[in-house]
Structures are given as structure tokens and as C-alpha cells.
Amino acid sequence: MQRQAQKFCALLKSVSCVSLANPGWDSTVSSVFVTWCQTAPSPGPRRVLRRAAEHHYLRVRLELPDGGARPNAAQFKQLVVTALRELHGEVGAALPVDVLTYEEKTLSAILRVISSGLVKLWSALTLLGFYQNRRCAFRVLQTSPFLLALSGNSRELVLD
Amino acid sequence: MVRFKNRYVLCEVVSEDPRCRQCIEDRALQLAVRDAITRVHGDYGLACCSISFTVKYLNAYTGTVLLRCRKDSYRLLCSALPFVRYLESRAQRYPCFLNTLHVGGTIRTCQKFLIRYNRTQLLRLLQNCTNEEERQCIQKSLLSCSLTEEQSHSADEEEDDGTETD
Numbered sequence: 001m002q003r004q005a006q007k008f009c010a011l012l013k014s015v016s017c018v019s020l021a022n023p024g025w026d027s028t029v030s031s032v033f034v035t036w037c038q039t040a041p042s043p044g045p046r047r048v049l050r051r052a053a054e055h056h057y058l059r060v061r062l063e064l065p066d067g068g069a070r071p072n073a074a075q076f077k078q079l080v081v082t083a084l085r086e087l088h089g090e091v092g093a094a095l096p097v098d099v100l101t102y103e104e105k106t107l108s109a110i111l112r113v114i115s116s117g118l119v120k121l122w123s124a125l126t127l128l129g130f131y132q133n134r135r136c137a138f139r140v141l142q143t144s145p146f147l148l149a150l151s152g153n154s155r156e157l158v159l160d
Numbered sequence: 161m162v163r164f165k166n167r168y169v170l171c172e173v174v175s176e177d178p179r180c181r182q183c184i185e186d187r188a189l190q191l192a193v194r195d196a197i198t199r200v201h202g203d204y205g206l207a208c209c210s211i212s213f214t215v216k217y218l219n220a221y222t223g224t225v226l227l228r229c230r231k232d233s234y235r236l237l238c239s240a241l242p243f244v245r246y247l248e249s250r251a252q253r254y255p256c257f258l259n260t261l262h263v264g265g266t267i268r269t270c271q272k273f274l275i276r277y278n279r280t281q282l283l284r285l286l287q288n289c290t291n292e293e294e295r296q297c298i299q300k301s302l303l304s305c306s307l308t309e310e311q312s313h314s315a316d317e318e319e320d321d322g323t324e325t326d
Binding site (some may be wrong): 085086087088089090091092123 | 199201203259
């Protein structure tokens with residue numbers, strides 16, 4: 001309450017240069033203060049983010065020839081890091097990349113990467129050509145700074 | 161028509177082993193730097209730095225090296241230089257490292273910097289010298305390098321470099 005009152009006084013002074021010592025104003029000011037307290041947002045920092053998102057999310061699918069060995073989650077992560085190391089060296093391999101979900105059946109995964117490394121990860125995935133001496137390819141299906149956006153894909157909608 | 165802008169990186173080769181000097185040569189250095197770039201920045205970094213990458217000037221006696229690369233990719237090159245750990249020539253490896261002294265836009269600014277740098281190094285040697293003979297020698301070379309610089313700019317550099325190791 002104390003802090004709010006101080007804030008209110010500062011606001012009043014800055015807005016209309018009202019002298020608070022004026023006796024006639026007292027009751028008016030106090031009633032305004034009460035209504036201000038009720039309508040003002042609750043104290044606490046209001047957070048507005050104007051910078052770019054911290055992470056980017058990619059939905060990828062690995063294409064392998066039929067009958068080959070399928071990587072499990074750990075091997076999949078290893079494959080991604082290998083691709084990064086090949087194209088971007090140790091600096092690329094040190095990028096924070098996470099495999100959020102991985103489905104071994106469909107070989108599709110959702111990757112999370114720090115925004116500054118999105119281009120590096122994407123290019124490394126594109127240029128990867130082999131998995132265990134067999135041809136393979138990464139298809140990047142969707143990419144977004146919001147994970148929720150990957151929950152649906154407008155390209156896979158079935159329209160009646 | 162716009163000229164291609166380059167960056168010149170002036171380095172010195174620092175090594176404990178005195179035999180390392182004989183293997184400071186064009187090819188060995190280029191290989192070592194390329195190897196370091198490949199390790200740190202991968203194929204992409206190597207391809208970026210390979211455009212017009214050359215060893216422009218090399219002084220095996222003082223261990224001074226001038227590398228050239230494109231302006232866009234000099235950051236990749238500079239960040240990879242600390243990862244050069246050895247020079248290899250005639251199937252022998254000598255551990256050493258590269259110390260970056262200056263990054264300039266032209267060879268001329270690098271040369272100016274090198275002359276100034278070597279002069280300050282001479283002054284530092286003068287402070288640290290132990291006997292009178294050394295002091296005389298350094299003072300003589302200091303005077304000589306400051307005199308010749310007024311006459312001609314480019315000719316005195318070799319001489320200036322040579323005196324540093326005395």
C-alpha cells in the first residue's frame with residue numbers, strides 16, 4: 001500500500017503538477033487514489049518480450065532405404081551431431097541441440113535448437129548423405145519458434 | 161567494379177624448440193592453418209576461408225607470418241588460429257602456437273604496425289638486458305632502425321626484424 005501511494009503521488013505530480021497541500025483537493029485525491037488502486041494492474045513486473053525467441057523448433061523426418069538398421073533415440077542424436085561436426089566443425093558440434101521427441105517407427109523427430117544456430121543445424125541436416133554407409137536424407141517438415149505450432153500441420157489437413 | 165576486400169592477419173610463430181624455425185615454410189604453415197580451420201569450423205569454414213587464402217609474407221628468422229583472407233571470413237580464420245598446435249615438415253612435428261599481433265586491411269598497415277611493434281620490443285629488451293655489451297648492441301640497432309626509417313619505408317623492415325632476436 002505504501003509503495004502504491006508513493007507511485008500514485010509521483011504519477012500525479014508528473015501528470016498535472018497538483019499541489020497536494022491544497023486542502024480542498026484532499027478528499028478528491030483520496031477517492032481518485034482508491035479507484036486507481038482498484039483499476040491499476042496488480043503490482044509485479046509486467047513482462048513484454050520484444051526480442052526474438054530463444055529457441056527454434058524443427059520437425060524432421062529421416063528417410064532411410066528399406067530394410068536397413070533403424071537408429072534408436074541415442075543414435076539419432078549422434079547422427080545429428082555427426083552432421084553438424086562434418087559441416088561446421090567443433091563449433092557446430094557444440095551447438096545446444098535437443099531431441100524433444102523421437103518416434104522410431106516413423107523416424108520423425110522434433111528438434112529444439114538455439115535460435116542463432118538454426119541455420120547451421122538446418123544446413124547440416126540438409127547436407128547429410130549417409131547413415132552407416134547407406135544413403136539417407138533428412139526432410140525438414142516444419143520449423144517454428146513456437147513448439148505449439150508444430151502440433152498441427154496445415155499441409156496435412158484433409159479437406160472434404 | 162568494386163575491389164575485393166581482404167584482411168591481413170599478422171601473426172608470430174612461438175615455439176620452445178629452436179629447430180622449429182627451419183620448418184616455418186609456406187606449405188607447412190598453410191597446411192597447419194587449414195587443418196585447424198577444418199577442425200574448428202568444418203567444411204563450411206574451410207570453404208569460406210579458402211577464397212583467396214594465402215601466406216603473403218613469411219620470415220622464418222623472426223617467425224613473422226602474414227596471412228590473407230577475404231574480409232567476410234576473417235573472423236573464422238582468427239578464431240581458428242589459436243588451435244594451431246604444431247607445424248609439420250619432412251615427417252617431423254614441432255609443437256608451436258601462433259600469436260596474432262594485428263589484423264589490418266592492407267599489407268602497408270600491417271608493415272607499419274610490425275615496425276612499431278618491433279621497436280617497442282627493442283625498448284623492452286633494452287630494459288631487461290644484463291650486461292653492458294648487450295646494452296650497447298641494442299642501442300646501436302635501435303638508433304639504426306629509427307634512422308633508416310626516415311630514408312626509406314620498406315627496405316629497413318628486414319633489418320629491423322633481424323635485430324629483434326639479437
